[in-house]
Amino acid sequence: MTPAARIQTAIEILDAIAAAAREGGAPADAIFAEAMRARRYAGSKDRRVIRGHVYGAIRLVRSAPVSGRAAMLTLADAQPELAPLFDGSPYGPAPIAADEPRAETGLAAEALIGLFDPLVGEDERDAMLTRAPLDLRANRIKARRDDLADLFPEGEAIPGAPDGWRLPPETAAVQHRAYTDGVFEVQDxxxxxxxxxxxxxxxxxxxxxxxxxxxxxxxxxxxxxxxxxxxxxxxxxxxxxxxxxxxxxxxxxxxxxxxxxxxxxxxxxxxxxxxxxxxxxxxxxxxxxxxxxxxxxxxxxxxxxxxxxxxxxxxxxxxxxxxxxxxxxxxxxxxxxxxxxxxxxxxxxxxxxxxxxxxxxxxxxxxxxxxxxxxxxxxxxxxxxxxxxxxxxxxx
Structure with missing residues (x-):
């Protein structure tokens, strides 16, 4: 896929995710997976880049946008290298028009933020949208945390969780044979x-x-x-x-x-x-x-x-x-x-x-x-x- 085609695909997926959010439909991950199944020509790099576009836009936009394009334009404002890809090329998005509307940025709608527990201050809100690490829990029936340290030396112990071991986001831990053998579970x-x-x-x-x-x-x-x-x-x-x-x-x-x-x-x-x-x-x-x-x-x-x-x-x-x-x-x-x-x-x-x-x-x-x-x-x-x-x- 061309870089522009990846942008257009992300726009279409964002349209579906926004509609599902308003109507109580399928979760974003399921919509993304189905979209990729329908585009079998997309390679692993294509899927990775498109996913980055989709979730980058979702994290920026505070509430369901009027369109996937409005959400992607917001992402392009934050990542200027994306703007030239709105070039009208085959399978790509139309060029950006002057004063074209963008989706609103922010953590969430103010009415929703107002419902937060008083302990959640403004200084904590950025952390609510950062990418989460991958947390594992050693299964005591078969293993201990030291076993996870041996299996994944790039990780670290989770403070206060005697069986917990933390890895970088999107580590492919579940592909390890030890997961199949029941040595650990993925658990925040x-x-x-x-x-x-x-x-x-x-x-x-x-x-x-x-x-x-x-x-x-x-x-x-x-x-x-x-x-x-x-x-x-x-x-x-x-x-x-x-x-x-x-x-x-x-x-x-x-x-x-x-x-x-x-x-x-x-x-x-x-x-x-x-x-x-x-x-x-x-x-x-x-x-x-x-x-x-x-x-x-x-x-x-x-x-x-x-x-x-x-x-x-x-x-x-x-x-x-x-x-x-x-x-x-x-x-x-x-x-x-x-x-x-x-x-x-x-x-x-x-x-x-x-x-x-x-x-x-x-x-x-x-x-x-x-x-x-x-x-x-x-x-x-x-x-x-x-x-x-x-x-x-x-x-x-």
Whole structure:
């Protein structure tokens, strides 16, 4: 492909990503992958350059642009070497017209920024869009962090994460034979901190209520040395189906998966009511803490979508609390820096749940900052995804 054709392809992909953001369609990575499958003539260098254009524009533009061209023009303003490629050549974009509109730059719409937790200051906002490193977690069932140091000597230990090893962005770690053998998982440091904060122990009965593909479920199995009974639940069949083969690879043999029907969760979990020593509620949320990895999420969040997340979070907290044994613990977590999803959500739960108390001191020293009844982690302060977590203890 010519350099100009790569620009035009990026424009077309950005059009599709912006439309999906407005309509709640497929994520950017899926749209990009499908676009490349439709352009089999594009070589690996073409794909790499086009991806750089697409994500460079997404990181610059604060909200869904009126067109992919407007977004690419914004990128061309920031990278002047791209402007001459708008040359009207075959398969390339039309020349830039005088006063042609650009997409607005910035972290996010001001109304969205206004929802951030007060701990997220202006000095931290640039870090929310920097490229994230690749964080690995050693699987204790098969390995230790020292093994990762031997496999990837270019990396470094993640502070406060005893199994964590950090590599440069886009390192092809999953292509290593050790990944196939279940020696490690890819897991951001924030997720590792949250999984450890559950304080799971061998012999316990544990529920991961929103397990998804099972990243935190596998971390819990690792922390307990494959010596705890774990029930991994979700309402998304496609995501939950990813867990059994991952568990087999990891050697985690005591995980049961259960697909829940939305609205029927309490009935389908009745046998676990009041019996779980630990319950993990990694609730669906805005994903505002993961913009380093999925910057187009800024384009997707609307007041209506946020309200749906808030309602789901409150419901899942109530369901999870009903499963906890007397004196047991519930860990609530969201990959969000929005106060209503974090500290406010937990405050509301505690206000309507007599006898429940918020724990303290369950994160490594210097990791996170106190945010109401929980803790907030941010890319700028902690070098990981934005995350709110709160560990709560049920009344005896």
């Amino acid at each position: 440091a924030a997720s590792q901190y949250a999984s450890a904060a559950l304080d799971a122990a061998p012999g316990q009965a544990i529920v991961d209520l929103c397990a998804g593909g099972g990243g935190k479920t596998l971390a819990i199995a690792s922390f307990t040395g494959n010596d705890a009974d774990i029930l991994a639940c979700d309402t998304n069949r496609a995501r939950l189906q990813q867990l059994p083969p991952r568990a087999e690879r990891a050697g985690a043999t005591r995980i049961e998966t259960r697909l829940l029907n939305p609205g029927q969760e309490p009935a389908m979990l009745a046998g676990w009511r009041g019996k779980a020593a630990r319950v993990f509620v990694d609730a669906p949320c805005s994903g505002s803490g993961t913009w380093r990895r999925s910057p187009e999420l800024r384009w997707r969040l609307t007041p209506a979508r946020l309200d749906r997340h808030l309602a789901d979070q409150a419901k899942l907290l109530a369901i999870g609390a009903d499963l906890v044994a007397p004196g047991g613990k519930l860990l609530y977590a969201v990959c969000s820096v929005i106060a209503r999803e974090g500290r406010a959500q937990v405050d509301d739960f505690l206000n309507r749940s007599p006898g429940w108390t918020a724990d303290a001191g369950y994160l490594p020293e210097s990791v996170g900052r106190r945010a109401g009844a929980g803790f907030l982690l941010t890319p700028g302060h902690d070098g990981c995804d934005g995350f709110f977590l709160a560990r709560l203890t049920s009344p005896c």
